[in-house]
Amino acid sequence: MKTNSLLLYSCLLTMAACAGKNNVPATETINALNLKKGKTIFCGPADKQLGAVSFKISGNGKVQEDFNMALAMLHSFEYDEAEKAFADVIRKEPGCAMAYWGVAMSNFHPLWSPPSKEEFDKGVKAVAIAKSIGKKSKKETAYIDAIGAFYDVNAKDHRARCINFEKAMEKLHLDYPDDQDAATFYALALNSAADPADKTHAKQRKAGELLAKLGFDKSFHPGVIHYIIHSYDYPELAERALPAARKYASVAPSSAHAQHMPSHIFVRLGLWDESIYSNTIAADAARCYAENAGIKGHWDEELHSLDYLVYSYLQKADNKRAKQLCDYLNTIREVHPVTPKVLYSFAAIPARYVLENRMWKEAAVLEAHAAGNDWKKFPWENAIIHFTRLLGAVNLNQLDAARTELKTLTALHDELIQKQEAYKANQVQIQVKASEAWILFKEGKHEEALKQMNLAATMEESTPKPPVTPGEVAPARELLGDMLLAMNRPAEALEAYASNLKDRPNRFNALYNAGLAAERSNNAGKAADYYRRLLASSNAPGADRPELTAARLFLEKQKTLAVR
Incomplete structure (x- = not known):
């Protein structure tokens, strides 16, 4: 991609520079961008509530309001709609350099997956055009140079590009300390360049502190509030983002992402009702978007919200609604675009239902969703299905079947290593270690089993949770407790359950089994505490899981003993 893009970049620079004498790129140059077009779609209030941004751009001012709307959508990661809005600015004023900057930013996706080849090439072209336009301010030039640092065709890989962008945005922020968007995008750049292996979260903390100084509590700037949530989306930091999480949806109600994103913090803190409310609205908005965008089938963001919904319902012991969503998932036959989050949801949602409910027979024969396209292209997501089958087989004492699934998991891990997808490979390796541990346990090799299970738990705790998921389908530390x-x-x-609950508060099985472990340790006080927490958290109307009945019986017995 480097050689072809570099040649393309050079040619476009030459073409755009020639056309740039009048600060208006040639029509052919603009058409080469293949910009997304059409009416921007909003699934929220009719008055397009996206928050408050104000970025002064060069030009006659006729497109200023349109540019600010596009920028607001960009800050809420409404990338497709943002590109369409920036394209509309270009249509009205083709000499607006910052509109091409907006197109390049819309194809970056700093906290999502790297750009596709088509997206990357579009970004390279947009930067080339933006640079060729002479009529722009010094600050606008700095913004364009900053995103140009990401689209450097000579950069080693995506992470190197993110670091390039971070450094460029740091300089821009220092040069323009009073520019709110410069500070906000610098915070975003810090998050995009953060090392996943850094458990101190140094860059994320720096980003959060920078955003806090902008006064998010009084601000209606969508980026300021949104990026605080991303900066603190970690167990030990999540509490700091709760005020922003509770505010973001009301600041940008016309953004589907703004409805979902707060639930990242709600899930981190075990606030199931708030997560359910957030994702119910987000899923509705995603269906609205699919309908209005003319998408055949479902939009990928809907499935992402469904995964968070099912997870939250299960923690509240609301099996009825969780099952309804699982059944609904089975009716889905087509999703656009087919992204990793789609395959993840297809795998994780049914896996969660059977594993959380200890439905081992169903887990052992779990089938891949028929609409999952080619599962062979998605080894990490595919591994969830095989890990679920293995846990089902192990708990049914079907060790031959479990060993077969372990071989598949190992092969999927090796495939990810060959593809140089280290993070995903590590996720599957955690499953491999946990699987080996449970097979060893069933073989009667208890100490070896515990050694492997402790290793899996340590690996998982040293690896940040991917944003695509509300949580692991079976947390390793919880499996160790089991x-x-x-x-x-x-x-x-x-001890294992208590440790697990620090990072994953209010998980149903961890609370119940912690109570059971305390009860069997003759610690009635701790058992009662965990059971009370379980009943307070898992309070869905009509919830009838047997664990809730057992918890109530224990508490009633303790009450009777206290009276005596």
Whole structure:
């Protein structure tokens, strides 16, 4: 891609420079961008509430309002609609350099997956045109140079480009300290360039502190509020983002992403009702978008919200609604675009339902969703299905079947290594270690099993949760607790569950099994505390999981003993 893009970049620069004498790129040059077109789609209030941004651009001012709307959509990651809005600015004023900057930014997706080849090439072209236009301010030139640093065709890889962008935005922010958007995009750049292996979250903390100084509590700038949520989307930091999470949806109600994103923090903190409310609206907005955009089938963002919804319903013991969504998922036959988050949702949603409910027979024969396109192209997402089958087989003592699934998981891990997808490979390796541990346990090799299970838990805790998921389908530390409980080592099991609950508060199975482990350790006080927390958190009307009945019976018994 480097050689072809570099040649394309050079040719476009030459073409655009020749046309740039009048600060208006040639029509052919603009057409080569293949910009997204059409009416921008909003699935929210009719008055297009996207927050408040104000970025002064060069030109006659006729497109200023349109540019600000496009910028607001960009800050809420409404990338397709933002590009269409920037394209409309270009149509009205083709000499607006910052509109081409907006197109390049709309194809960047800093906290999502790297740009596709088509997106990258479009970004290269847009930067070339923006640079060729002479009529722009010094600050606008700095913005264009900053995104140009990302689209450097000589950069080693996506991470190197993100670091390039971070450095360029840092300089821009220092040169223009009073520019709110410069500070906001610098914070975003810090998040995009953060090292996933850095458990101190140094860059994310720096970004959060920078955004806090902008006064997010009084601000209606969508980027300021939105990026605080991303900066603190970690177990130990999530509490800091709660005020922003509770504000963001009301600041940008016309953005589907603004409805969903707060639930990242709600899930981190075990606030299931707020997560359900957030994702219900987000899923409705996604269906609205699919209809209005003329998408055949479903929009990928809907499935992302469904995964968060099912996860939250299960933690509230609302099996009825969780099952309804699983059944609804089975009716879906077509999704656009086919992104990794689509395949992840197709795998994770049914896996969660059977694993959370300990439905081992169903888990052991879980089938890949028929609309999942070619599962072979998505080894990490495919691994979820095989891991679920393995856990089902192990718990049914079907060890031959479990070993077969382990071989598949190992092959999927090796495939990801060959593809140089280290993060995803590590995610599957955690599943491999947990699987090996449970097979060893069933073989009676308890100490070896615990060694492997501890390794899996340590690996998982040293790896940040991917934003595509509300949580692992089976947290490793929780599986360790289950193993210790099965070994009749309840005191150690209680430690594992308590540790798991620090990072994943209010998980149904962790709360119940922590209570059970405390009960078996003859610690009635702790058992009662966990059971009360379980009943308070898992309070869905009509919830009838047997664990809730057991928790109530224990508390009633304790109450009776106290009276005596």
